Amino acid sequence: MVDGFGLMSVMAAPEERFPYINEVDINGKKLLIRADLNVPYDDNQNITDDTRIRGILPTVNYALDEGASVILCSHMGRPKGEAVPRLSLEPVARRMSRLLKKDVLMAPDCIGPEVKKMVDQMKPGDILLLENLRFHPGEEMNDDDFAKELAELADIYVNDAFAVAHRAHASVVGVTKFAPVCVAGFLMKNELMYFHRAMENPARPLVAIIGGAKISSKISAIENLLGIADKIIIGGAMANTFLKAIYYDIGSKSLVEDELVERARSIMRKARRNGVKFYIPVDCVVADRFDPKAETKITTVQEVPEDWMITDIGPATSSLFAEALANAKTIIWNGPMGAFEIDAFSRGTSLMVNTIANTYSLTIVGGGDTDVAVHKAGESSRFTYISTGGGAFLKLLEGGTLPAIGALEEHARRKREEQESAT
Ligand code: 3PG
Ligand code: MG
Numbered sequence: 001m002v003d004g005f006g007l008m009s010v011m012a013a014p015e016e017r018f019p020y021i022n023e024v025d026i027n028g029k030k031l032l033i034r035a036d037l038n039v040p041y042d043d044n045q046n047i048t049d050d051t052r053i054r055g056i057l058p059t060v061n062y063a064l065d066e067g068a069s070v071i072l073c074s075h076m077g078r079p080k081g082e083a084v085p086r087l088s089l090e091p092v093a094r095r096m097s098r099l100l101k102k103d104v105l106m107a108p109d110c111i112g113p114e115v116k117k118m119v120d121q122m123k124p125g126d127i128l129l130l131e132n133l134r135f136h137p138g139e140e141m142n143d144d145d146f147a148k149e150l151a152e153l154a155d156i157y158v159n160d161a162f163a164v165a166h167r168a169h170a171s172v173v174g175v176t177k178f179a180p181v182c183v184a185g186f187l188m189k190n191e192l193m194y195f196h197r198a199m200e201n202p203a204r205p206l207v208a209i210i211g212g213a214k215i216s217s218k219i220s221a222i223e224n225l226l227g228i229a230d231k232i233i234i235g236g237a238m239a240n241t242f243l244k245a246i247y248y249d250i251g252s253k254s255l256v257e258d259e260l261v262e263r264a265r266s267i268m269r270k271a272r273r274n275g276v277k278f279y280i281p282v283d284c285v286v287a288d289r290f291d292p293k294a295e296t297k298i299t300t301v302q303e304v305p306e307d308w309m310i311t312d313i314g315p316a317t318s319s320l321f322a323e324a325l326a327n328a329k330t331i332i333w334n335g336p337m338g339a340f341e342i343d344a345f346s347r348g349t350s351l352m353v354n355t356i357a358n359t360y361s362l363t364i365v366g367g368g369d370t371d372v373a374v375h376k377a378g379e380s381s382r383f384t385y386i387s388t389g390g391g392a393f394l395k396l397l398e399g400g401t402l403p404a405i406g407a408l409e410e411h412a413r414r415k416r417e418e419q420e421s422a423t
Pocket of ligand 2: 391
């Protein structure tokens with residue numbers, strides 16, 4: 001069965017979906033594991049957050065324990081098809097080596113004769129990290145020749161890169177046309193399983209919290225959630241567009257997307273029709289400019305001063321949202337409540353972290369900034385699951401299909417057809 005969504009693929013019986021790494025024999029085999037090791041670097045290429053590297057370790061350790069050789073590949077940043085030295089994965093190889101207490105060899109490229117030679121020399125238990133896939137234009141173009149060269153490095157292809165599953169690139173889509181065996185890894189499995197638990201047949205009330213700066217990037221997700229969630233809570237600068245839609249003056253400097261005011265209004269109308277409880281801020285932190293040293297004050301949304309800007313939700317809103325969350329059984333959260341990168345505007349977001357951490361519910365967080373906020377507040381262990389995906393997580397919230405999952409399903413379907421016609 002092909003659903004392109006991956007949800008069915010987690011829950012269904014093995015003969016109806018694509019297999020996971022623990023369902024095929026990998027002993028003595030070479031595995032090409034596609035991971036998302038796109039971790040943030042500072043200006044000196046120091047890794048500032050290694051969550052994504054840690055996320056891949058269960059799959060790598062399993063492969064090593066089972067006697068496979070591991071060829072890891074990933075993109076890093078957006079080098080646009082050229083070799084950009086500061087986007088080398090070499091620091092990732094070093095960190096991974098330290099985490100695994102084992103040598104991780106770094107390849108000078110991801111395809112080509114030199115890489116082929118290194119791969120040929122690998123023995124079970126060896127790990128090789130290929131250089132940034134996006135140094136080649138073929139990766140983002142989903143080029144067949146590039147995909148084929150990647151596939152030919154290994155006996156088995158393992159996709160464990162949830163965070164890039166929304167991109168139709170060669171290392172997650174094209175490669176499945178050429179690899180004889182395609183499976184997914186444990187990180188992918190967890191990501192899809194938790195998302196499934198939150199969104200398909202969840203324990204209710206299901207509360208979705210959507211924040212962040214731009215409503216345009218999340219409006220489709222909000223519209224999809226109108227058919228799924230019991231309550232929707234809106235924070236962050238995107239709430240300004242909703243406030244404007246119900247005729248509040250939000251100050252001339254506040255971020256707002258005027259072209260979406262009408263759509264925001266119709267979302268609120270639809271929420272009402274669907275019986276979805278829709279929450280927007282009732283007060284806010286305002287600043288005279290976007291600056292850590294700005295003058296700030298707290299006002300109700302009725303009294304935002306004309307030449308100030310809204311930078312965070314206010315204390316009354318935090319209390320209101322906490323009340324709305326008190327009886328939640330499932331919470332899904334994407335996007336901060338304010339411009340939390342500046343301390344003076346971070347309180348709404350950190351209070352939200354604490355509120356969610358204190359609920360008795362299944363709590364799932366996804367999307368770049370939101371996981372940073374949870375880590376910053378030191379509450380990560382009190383959340384049920386923190387997704388490694390930003391764009392991919394959002395795509396799932398929109399009810400959209402993930403090309404990488406579609407490709408795995410398509411491969412599995414082809415294999416079944418081949419088997420059926422052979423018998
Ligand atoms: C991410 O960090 O969002 C993923 O690694 C995907 O990267 P991209 O947005 O550059 O495709
Ligand atoms: Mg991204």
